[in-house]
Amino acid sequence: MRICERLQYLIGVGYYTHSIIEHHYSQYILFGTIILLLVLGYIIEGLRMHQFPFILGFLVQGIVFLINGSNIVVDIIGLIFTSFSVVLLVLFGEVTFNRSKAIGPYEVGYKEFKTQKYDNAVSVYYPINKDHHKRMVGRNNVSWLRDGDKTLLGIAKASGSYGSDKHVSIQVFRHLRKVMMNVVQNGEIDVDFYNKPIIPLVYCHGLSSNRTMHSGTCKDLASSGYMVFILDHKDGTSSYTYDKDGKENYYHSRDLAYDYELRRTQMKIREQEIEALIDEIYDQEQLLQNQLKFPKQIKLDLDKFICSGHSFGGITAISVSRADARVKACFTLDPWLYAYHKEINAGEFFLEKPYMTCSNELFHPVCLFESWNTLKDLHKYTKDQRQENVVFRHAGHLHQCDLISLIPMELYVLAGWRPRTGNDQIYQAYSMLCLSFLSRIGFSNNTFDATRYEKKLSSMERQFIRYDIRYGDYELQEYKPPAIKI
Structure with a gap:
């Protein structure tokens, strides 16, 4: 407070x-x-x-x-x-997550580690008992800014226009210094998972983001029974990273957004980092028991391994899911498909596993390529029929990250949007949409009640939600995104 x-x-x-x-x-x-x-x-x-x-x-x-x-x-x-x-x-509201409590039947614990191959910092979110959370969160809460003012400076640098290194002062974001994620550091995983395996889910962050910028989504997923891994990419897109030799790297906006060769190069780095993380997750005894110190009873359900991400992290998740047979399903939020849009349009880049997209109505029209048509092509060429393409109306790209919960008014001013309330409900609706889809394709292990999420979504559907593709027997109407002057 x-x-x-x-x-x-x-x-x-x-x-x-x-x-x-x-x-x-x-x-x-x-x-x-x-x-x-x-x-x-x-x-x-x-x-x-x-x-x-x-x-x-x-x-x-x-x-x-x-x-x-x-x-x-x-x-x-x-x-x-x-x-x-x-x-x-x-x-x-306050600069807290108090209005967006985790939606699932569990609360959330938190651990960290560094990957062995590329030394990426990784955050791990997982389900814990609610009583345990209530007892421990007061003294074992976790700061949202994992590297303090260094992360904050990286966030401030993201406020600049592409092609320029000018950005707002870090003082504009000083009030984010005290934000806590309301998760328990090294909390005890819920005993429910002593008797059944927990589904692993890798989440990839986008441009100018980091491993806690999507903590709201990660907490929703973890509270619904998943173990969520998200790392800081070392391709220049994370708010702040540092190397083993101590070299510090901050995000900057000097590069143009649509520098094709740069984005392809960054994609290769990202793909390698996620593949290395998956390698470590598959060596689950070493990771879970030796490194993260979970009880020996805790096992991962590798047959339901999920990869997901937001924006540039969305195409990262799609690319890894396409190339790695160990990934069994994929969902993305506002995937920025630019790095592979040529291959997608030509029908050369597609998935052969369950796939879901949740886009904001205001995202595709401002992309400087045929983003919506490219997404339609990706779904068209995807071989698996278990797919869904959802559009969230009256919302923008940053409604899918923590900032919309923490600084909604400041974000509206910086982004030039019209202020509105109810941002936390919109943010969490994306989680519910993804969880509903995962439940319907059999990727939930019965750890949450999907009908409760679907009931909440149905009350929002008329105002906010449009389905371009819906998994199941539904009558569809073709969706066309609004024309927005760039």
């Missing part, structure tokens, strides 16, 4: 009230207290965008008060601005 921010609003109301009734002595005390809270809040918590109305009103009123004394009109305006900031806080 951002205590300084809340105290600013509370004392601000008292300050303006005292000014209106002309209690000047106490007003000076409250004025100084607010200034102190603003300074402390900036240092400890960072400033959020919805605080600006309060700060603006306070500065204007303070200047008028110090020069001419109380002015009832200015005081009322300051009170209105304070109320506006409070309303924004209520609508868009």
